Amino acid sequence: MPRRDPAAFAEFVAARSASLHRTAYLLVGDRGLAQDLLQEALTKTYVAWPRLRDPSKAEAYTRKAITTTAITWYRRRSWGERPVDTVPERVGAGHDDDVATRDLLWQALQALPPRQRAAIVLRFYEDLTEVQTAAVLGCAVGTVKSQVSTGLRTLRTRLGDRIADSDLIPADPLEVTR
Amino acid sequence: MTGLLNDLMRDRADHLEAPEVDLAAIARDGERVVRRRRAAVVGGVAAASVVAVVSGAALLGTRGGDDGPVAGSPPAGVQPLTWTTGRTLHTAGGESVDLAAEVRAWVWVGDDVVYTDPGHRVHLWQDGRDRVVGETMSPDTDLAELVSDGTFVAWVGADRRVERYDVADGATVRGPALPGERPRVTAIDRAEVYLADSAGVYAWQPSTPSSYRTIDTDPRAVVLDAESGTLVRTAPGRTALLEREGTTLHVSAREFADLSPDAGLLSLDDADVGKVVDTTTGRGVTLDHGHEWAVGYQWLDPTTVATLAFDGMDDEGSMDGWLLTCDALTGACAPGEHLPALGEFQLPAGLHVAAP
CATH class of the missing domain: 1.10.1740 (Rna Polymerase Sigma Factor; Chain: A)
Structure with a gap:
């Protein structure tokens, strides 16, 4: 060595x-x-x-x-409130609406339980496979699936009807589940 | 299609300024962690440098009855690996024997076992009988409590005076109290005992029991091991792995070095790499142990070293320990025993391996 x-x-x-x-x-x-x-x-x-x-x-x-x-x-x-760098002021129309939606999504992402947030960051930012994500988190692949699924469901709930499901994450299931 | 979530994460992350990383702080904190981990598992194990003469067979034979010979013995002439859990002494063959008290730290002394219990009493287990033969001062974890060679075993007593006990005749010789704080035994070579405290490094010859010889006033220059007149000492400030000056070997290792019985080979940790170095030529062999980290801690015969190995060292709570036997000439190691968690086992090294 x-x-x-x-x-x-x-x-x-x-x-x-x-x-x-x-x-x-x-x-x-x-x-x-x-x-x-x-x-x-x-x-x-x-x-x-x-x-x-x-x-x-x-x-x-x-x-x-x-x-x-x-x-x-x-x-x-045991942090309840998560620190964020920016806070959306209000939801407006057009471009402002897009900005506010992204701010809301950012807040929602940061408010997720840490393991769910980590699973989503590793899968969709780091572009790791489920197996690789499981190795980083030290858990089973099935746990990664459930953490990601629960996290995304929470994000969708927080965003309400501002965006369609297909706009939140890649639509191609092969890309998501590889 | 990347999706809003993916776009958002990339957008936010890409606008970050470059981080300011404090490399000096990383090196300082990292070295502190490394020192703590090394100390936790190998500090003071030079105390166990002597070959375990029997290491189990005779001891287990004292159980009587139909126990028969030790199973799973190593090759002829090589002593088996041994360790304790609670008050039970185990050998690599699967044999075990219960001692009289929970073992805090222990050493082989010839065919016998000398150990301390949680109350710091010193026990001699000999011919199947247990006797309390002394008491140690409350020692610091990770430092040697007992050192042994031949029929002798030494410790620092409750009154801070060094004691040497001979298991052959039961004779105890007491030396003077040391001048500094944290007095401890570090090595023994035949009758001579090596000690250290906060004020220096000393040698004590029980034939003149009332005085000791000051070897160095730098308490870092500790005698890590001694065999057949050869001393191994830490060399503060030196970077060379090994330098010989007469009968003294100066090593850069600060915590651990273990001489073979003839002082021809030296087992040590070289910046996290377990090695055995020829003390004459300086050539070293890296142990091929297959684990994250390992170091040879006890000579089982002149060229076979009992080796403590760990995986998962990034988390002290889940470090996974193994005992191996390694050939000091080739570095080849044989698979060994899987140890319990840190704090649940003790090696015949004279120190207490504490829980994290």
Whole structure:
């Protein structure tokens, strides 16, 4: 196994931290928290570095650390209200209506239970398969299916009749369930 | 078609500014975690550097009745792996024997077992009988409580004075109290006991029991192990894995190093990699153990090292431990015993492996 090489680790951080930060942000909905989450996950990666033989493994490891750490944070802190960066003021017409709908969806996404939110981010932002998502979350594939299904149902309920179901997620079932 | 949800997540994430990552803090915090984990599982195990002379067969033979020979024995000449859970001592063949009290820390002393119980009493299990032969001061977890070599075993007593007990004749010799805080035994070579506290590193020869020799005033330069006159010491500030100066081996490892009985091989942890190094040539062999992390902690014969391995080290609560036997010349390891959770087993290493 390689030694804990600070230069190689710094190179990995420089190359991948922006992408990892985006995932962290989607999981916690707050820039400051996302930065803290990334820092904590990268510390775990640093500890595991000697056995993460290549950058792709290190990135997958960090992504998993971000996800599980975010879930743990919310479990420990029992946060009821979720921090969000923007709050919709009101629903208007036309473009304003679209903006308000997206804001409402963002709020609804951030209000989901952490495991449901993580499952949706991993499936529809990270584009992971259900098997890969299950591996990151440390659960069964069936659990991923139910977490995603429940999460999407909640989002649809929160949005009401503002959008059609087919506008929320990809319509192609193969794309969704692969 | 990407859908509103997908578009929304990409839109929000893509507008983020680059994160500010504090690499120095990551390295500092990460190294602290690494040190804590290493200490939790290997700190002080150099105390177990002696070959376990019998390691189970004679001990289990004392049970009497129809127990017969130990099953599942390793190759001839190689002692079996042993560990305890609660008050029960197990061998890799599936045999077990109940000792008189719950085991906190333990060592083999020849054919006998010396162990501490949760009340810090020192027990000798010999010929199927249990005797309390001393008491240790309340030790810090992760530090050696007992060290043994030949028929000798040593510990720091409740009065903070070092004691050496001879299981052959039951004789106890007491040394002076050490000047600093956290006094502890770190190694023993035949009769000579090596100690450390917050003020320095010392050697104590019981033939002149009232005084000790100060080896170093830097408490970090601890004697990790000693065999046949060869000392292994931590070398603060040095980065070389191993440097020899006369009969002293200076190693960069801070927590652990374990000399083979003839001092020809040294098992150590090199930046999370379990290795065995030839003390003459400096050449090393990496243990091919198949787990996330492993280190050889006890010599079972001159070239076979009992190895503690772990998977799942990212979560101390679910670390998965294994005992293996590894060939120190080739690095090849044989599958071994799956251990209970951390805190539920103790190795013949003289320290208490605590729960996370």
